[in-house]
Amino acid sequence: MGSVTETKFEVLNDELASKIDKILSENAYDSTKLVGILLDVQDVVPKKYVPMDVAAYVAAKLNIPLTGVYDVITFYASLSEKPRADHVINLCKSIVCKTNNYMDLQKSLEKFLGIKVGEATEDGKFALEYSACFGACDVAPAIKIDQDVYGKLTDEKLIEIINSYR
Amino acid sequence: MSKSVSLITENYNKYNPDSIDEFINIGGFTGLKNALNMSSDDVISIAKASKVMGRGGAAYPLGKKWEQAKSVPGDNKVVICNADEGEPCTFKDRSMLEKDPFRLIEGMAIAGYTVGAQNGYLYIREEYRHLHPQMKNAIKQAKEKGYLGKNILGTDFSYNIHVYSGAGAYVCGEGSALIESIEGKSGRPRIKPPFIKQCGLNLLPTCVNNVETLAIGTALLTHGAEKYLSYGTSDCPGTKIISIAGNVNKPGVYEIPFGLTLREIIYDIAGGVPGNKAITLFQLGGASGKIGPPSLLDTPYSYDDLHKVGLVIGSGAILVVDENMKPLEFLHSIQEFFCHESCGKCTPCREGNKQIAHILDRLLAKTQKDTDVDTLIRLAKLMSQSSFCGLGETAQSALLNAIRYFPEEFGLK
Ligand SMILES: Cc1cc2nc3c(=O)[nH]c(=O)nc-3n(C[C@H](O)[C@H](O)[C@H](O)COP(=O)(O)O)c2cc1C
Ligand code: SF4
Ligand code: FES
Numbered sequence: 237m238g239s240v241t242e243t244k245f246e247v248l249n250d251e252l253a254s255k256i257d258k259i260l261s262e263n264a265y266d267s268t269k270l271v272g273i274l275l276d277v278q279d280v281v282p283k284k285y286v287p288m289d290v291a292a293y294v295a296a297k298l299n300i301p302l303t304g305v306y307d308v309i310t311f312y313a314s315l316s317e318k319p320r321a322d323h324v325i326n327l328c329k330s331i332v333c334k335t336n337n338y339m340d341l342q343k344s345l346e347k348f349l350g351i352k353v354g355e356a357t358e359d360g361k362f363a364l365e366y367s368a369c370f371g372a373c374d375v376a377p378a379i380k381i382d383q384d385v386y387g388k389l390t391d392e393k394l395i396e397i398i399n400s401y402r
Numbered sequence: 403m404s405k406s407v408s409l410i411t412e413n414y415n416k417y418n419p420d421s422i423d424e425f426i427n428i429g430g431f432t433g434l435k436n437a438l439n440m441s442s443d444d445v446i447s448i449a450k451a452s453k454v455m456g457r458g459g460a461a462y463p464l465g466k467k468w469e470q471a472k473s474v475p476g477d478n479k480v481v482i483c484n485a486d487e488g489e490p491c492t493f494k495d496r497s498m499l500e501k502d503p504f505r506l507i508e509g510m511a512i513a514g515y516t517v518g519a520q521n522g523y524l525y526i527r528e529e530y531r532h533l534h535p536q537m538k539n540a541i542k543q544a545k546e547k548g549y550l551g552k553n554i555l556g557t558d559f560s561y562n563i564h565v566y567s568g569a570g571a572y573v574c575g576e577g578s579a580l581i582e583s584i585e586g587k588s589g590r591p592r593i594k595p596p597f598i599k600q601c602g603l604n605l606l607p608t609c610v611n612n613v614e615t616l617a618i619g620t621a622l623l624t625h626g627a628e629k630y631l632s633y634g635t636s637d638c639p640g641t642k643i644i645s646i647a648g649n650v651n652k653p654g655v656y657e658i659p660f661g662l663t664l665r666e667i668i669y670d671i672a673g674g675v676p677g678n679k680a681i682t683l684f685q686l687g688g689a690s691g692k693i694g695p696p697s698l699l700d701t702p703y704s705y706d707d708l709h710k711v712g713l714v715i716g717s718g719a720i721l722v723v724d725e726n727m728k729p730l731e732f733l734h735s736i737q738e739f740f741c742h743e744s745c746g747k748c749t750p751c752r753e754g755n756k757q758i759a760h761i762l763d764r765l766l767a768k769t770q771k772d773t774d775v776d777t778l779i780r781l782a783k784l785m786s787q788s789s790f791c792g793l794g795e796t797a798q799s800a801l802l803n804a805i806r807y808f809p810e811e812f813g814l815k
Contacts, residue, residue, distance in 0.1 A: 332490060371527070
């Protein structure tokens with residue numbers, strides 16, 4: 237993947253900056269809210285990640301060191317410093333989903349999207365990632381698309397759901 | 403007749419969780435009103451009389467925790483509601499956030515009054531972000547109606563609740579890691595002492611309780627301890643919200659009286675195993691919980707009875723694994739989880755988990771070295787004795803029980 241060009245420094249523009257300002261002000265510029273702030277920020281950045289210039293912007297606005305922002309981004313599984321896609325599909329591979337054969341669901345997903353886990357579709361619409369249990373074990377095997385949880389899917393239903401994000 | 407009960411879950415599907423008026427109409431906030439009419443010592447007495455053990459996994463007695471939190475000196479204290487619920491197969495707290503958010507708020511307020519806190523923090527895992535708006539809305543409505551905020555219901559008690567999000571880290575369920583996260587940092591556990599009850603969030607005395615524990619608090623103050631004590635057995639009174647999943651016909655959240663056998667829970671409540679397959683093993687309390695063989699299915703679900711056979715209640719998760727999966731494959735999956743979730747701060751957990759994963763790989767591929775099983779046991783014990791936090795201490799619970807109950811899998815018999 238062309239990560240060199242994709243992590244270039246010019247992700248931040250005026251429009252994005254104003255969206256981030258809104259998130260910061262909703263959180264009263266409170267740096268203890270950093271984890272939640274970064275999740276919200278990540279959601280408004282195209283390809284759902286926290287680029288370096290955005291991290292620097294947040295650090296400056298909250299008056300905290302950039303290392304403090306990276307301490308958080310690199311620690312938490314739901315935050316990414318690398319570009320992903322418009323929608324991130326999380327496939328749970330924890331034990332309950334394993335007892336319910338998530339491997340079959342993975343095959344269907346990979347076939348339908350034409351990518352493997354860890355990759356993104358060429359049009360940049362979907363990234364497919366493994367995830368640890370997200371508490372949807374009652375409908376295992378489960379996936380989470382952005383914040384929406386789906387489980388116990390037939391292939392038809394899966395395709396219908398994914399298409400609804402296009 | 404159904405073997406499940408409804409006391410802590412009495413409001414599930416009884417009101418619209420977006421509406422405080424509907425909650426009040428079915429008796430909501432009676433518990434808080436009752437609490438505010440008593441001294442905090444009286445509330446603590448009720449918690450003690452009920453013998454409730456904390457539901458986050460560590461089973462610390464609620465009355466004792468509140469009593470200690472109250473007795474810590476300080477005018478500024480904090481209550482944290484732990485809604486991180488990261489244990490695989492655990493989703494009972496989710497049901498409370500979804501179906502009875504106001505009961506939780508009421509419980510947090512009761513806890514705040516009891517221990518003398520001014521602020522409550524609700525830490526919800528990122529995976530439940532879709533539930534954040536509903537919780538925030540509930541808090542807003544409670545504030546508008548005077549159940550939160552300044553001088554609650556005309557008393558001297560003032561209390562606010564703040565919502566914080568996790569971001570996908572199981573270790574943040576550990577109290578001090580959770581606090582680090584609420585302070586806007588990576589969630590690595592702190593060294594103890596100082597204990598968080600004396601020096602926790604922002605260096606203030608902090609009382610951390612699980613969602614279900616606080617929801618029980620509301621029930622105790624609404625209906626009295628006697629009502630709670632009327633369920634369960636004399637040695638283990640009360641009810642427990644369980645989340646059962648895996649290879650069962652009716653996975654889900656159920657409230658049960660203590661004392662049902664595991665068999666009753668799995669077959670009568672959760673509808674048994676699909677295709678009537680045989681059970682290989684079950685695990686109680688999530689990935690850090692212990693596993694048992696089917697020969698223990700007639701054990702009653704109570705703290706003491708389970709303890710006697712080396713099992714725990716933990717979070718209340720019950721995972722059923724049928725004959726399609728062998729114990730080693732199961733352990734391999736659990737191990738993958740802990741390798742991923744170890745925060746890396748201490749060597750026993752960071753390295754121990756990796757080495758154990760390698761050995762399990764070899765055992766599964768039947769390429770193990772002669773010394774592997776000995777090393778496996780040594781590392782598992784070492785991790786439980788010398789890890790820095792509860793994650794490393796309990797990560798090998800399943801493995802150690804597997805060695806006890808499935809020795810043949812390791813060539814030990
Ligand atoms: C690694 C780890 C993860 C934990 N995760 C949770 C959790 O998700 N929810 C929870 O309530 N307690 C969790 N706990 C237990 C808490 O540290 C704490 O004991 C509990 O929240 C106290 O509440 P209680 O007394 O009401 O049970 C975890 C502990 C450890 C060591
Ligand atoms: S036991 Fe594991 S999770 Fe806990 S501090 Fe050590 S490395 Fe981190
Ligand atoms: S194990 Fe997959 S959602 Fe819980």
